[in-house]
Amino acid sequence: MKKIVSVLLALCLLIALFSACQGGQTESGKPKLAAEAQKKKAVASAAASQALQEEEGIKPLRVVTDSYQIRSWFSESKSAPDLGKKAFQEILKHFGGTPNGMEVELEVLPLESGRYEAELTHLRAELMAGAGPDVFLLSGFGGCDAKLPESSLFPNPEHAMASGFFLPLDEYVENASFMDLGKLQKTVMDAGCYEGSRYILPMFYRLPFGDIYREGNPVNPAELPASWDEALVHEEQLVRDNYGMQMFSVGFRQAVFGQIADNVNEELLIEQEELFQRTKEAVELYREMKSHYTPITYDETVNSSWGDIVSGGKATSSVPDETFYAPRNSQGQIAAAVEHWCAVNRNTQHPEDAFFIADILLSKEFLSLERFWGKENTAHDGKGKETKMFWMAATGNVPVYADYLTTGISYRNATTYKNLREALAEAESDIAYVYFTGNVDKEMDRMFREFIDKVDAGEEITDEEIRKATDKCYSTMKMMLAES
Template identity: 25%
Template structure:
């Protein structure tokens, strides 16, 4: 009997320890559990925030900004989860899978602040995005419609935000995604160069222009040339395989026709206070003035890439407090001077006055008058805005040098794009 009793006690102890261990693991893994624990400690509401910004974004820069939101420390606290960077692929995949599972179970973070990197510039094929297709996430009712919040917001002047970029976060239910930063592709020339052509123009017109500089400026990324990439109402590409093959062929033929001395031009991205490229570092705030030609898309406008956005979980426990963060982040001064915008995000803030003469001192987006005017003109020509993702990645890897390889590559990538959109 003593042996049986001892055995039963041992089994009970193991079950108890196993149950405690499971609860501990659940407490670590579950976002709601973590916030509830913090609420018990502080006595304040706790807003859970998922942060996925540039790799190695300094946590101090994030907290320095968020801690200035009205009511923080008095009415509510934060529980931040900063996802592992893309170079820690295994840890990142585990964290993403866990949070996605929570969301599917009707839980998850209250607020998402997410970056979307640019394939071919600062992202590769192995880069895992938390939301692969943000537009489809809206259709799948993952985000909270925010129109009523926006109407009553204290810091938001919606008319001062880039309209086409902001509209990319809207569907029939209203505004659900709030773009924070974006970028677009352009080519820089010395101000002594003045093109004779009249802008804007279509991409096809760029490739046929007698000015070799304009032809060279047409040689950008396919996803910017195409413009709108997907018809999300049909879960299908917004272009045919034949069209894609034609664009790739024309791009290659145009490049072959450009004199070698005209090929070496800085094709660059709009970024923090300069036009950024791995091999180019050009300040816009000094005395140097530039002639800028954007990469026009096939419809004659400029394609914007949304590089950071915020959204509120439709199942958020504290949506009012979560929106306070968005309201704060859309304040023009915060966009131009805060730590989170300057050190943790890439691209231009959505505030269209960024870089004008009223830009606060210390902002990394200061520009001289000529450069600000040139950037403003290009901003006003934006007619398409995309969230970079798997479609861009596949377009980035299309081969173009050999005709047979080109046809095969276009077909393979187009079929894969179709599959990805159908599964989204």
């Protein structure tokens, strides 16, 4: 029986390959041609491959994700993860299925804290034993929101990359069928490289962003501060307030600092005294902003998910008096935080099929959530409960396809404000440093979040309290780096 199935499989593969070779170039060029060939090949061989897998007991390809946490945090609901699993199968079907017809199983990490931590421990044990999921679709959980998990499967993604947990993808990326590397944001994508090889594929990243609404007298961008230090003494109250708002939007860590650690060599790059001083400055700036802060109001016609980063003004569908910009950190830089990424397990026994998953995750169709899996299930109109598990852009993050910020095509978050989109594109072109949100970054935001709570409660904060908190935070970050 095995011989018969093998012969059928070989014939199907030959037919698929012959068919793929007959196509000519399309307007989209190589990526589209390769994608169509991939689909034809997969459809032709899927049945025979699955029959062979069942007979020989081959296990499904495993894809693990923590996207359920993001989906539940954003929508404040806890719908069954089975909906997301169903959507993932539809996505695979749309792209023609894996090259060798392998079944794919989406493993969704649970929401409950105890179960979530237990599953992380189990997965890490698998990885250390030379096994584990074939593909990782993971989040950074950065920013200042206390509802997001404090830990992730890889607490230090850059160190994990250097330690050999992920498969080198250079050869696969060169022959990708769905992603278009030439159109991806190079500075962000290069953050997933180590010693000349590509291991991690960033998907969405976060930019520090604010806006200033001054009716009848819009702010001239040339008047905006060139660094955190300039913002502290800026004569314009709205500007100082906007920097203060960064503390509860992108968070203290990204708003104030550029590179804070050498994650590969496990070394902190900021001094303990600097952390104290910057924390003290940020507390005062946040307190000043809160003393006359009024809630933001939004025009009901606006269909945008940029609410968490479009802060500090009255946002409407037409705002000629509103100035969007990217606040600079203490080094005068714009730092980008990779919040969603994927990688292939170095231990996978099926690298071609595993990369196929990564390939579609980096496709424009997936990152924009175009309606390729049915109008009744689209996330765009609020009815797509299934697809919203993968609606990572809805958290205000930016996709790695740079042209979405200039055209806005299909990208829901960047279609509402033309001036916002232009400002994002300008900031994107000026990114000086990119990092994967890790436990060290989250520890800094966790520390500052306690001060936010105290200011919100009207409590006084002494220098001694700040010193004690920053000293503890600094020691904890050093320990985290040593344990990564």
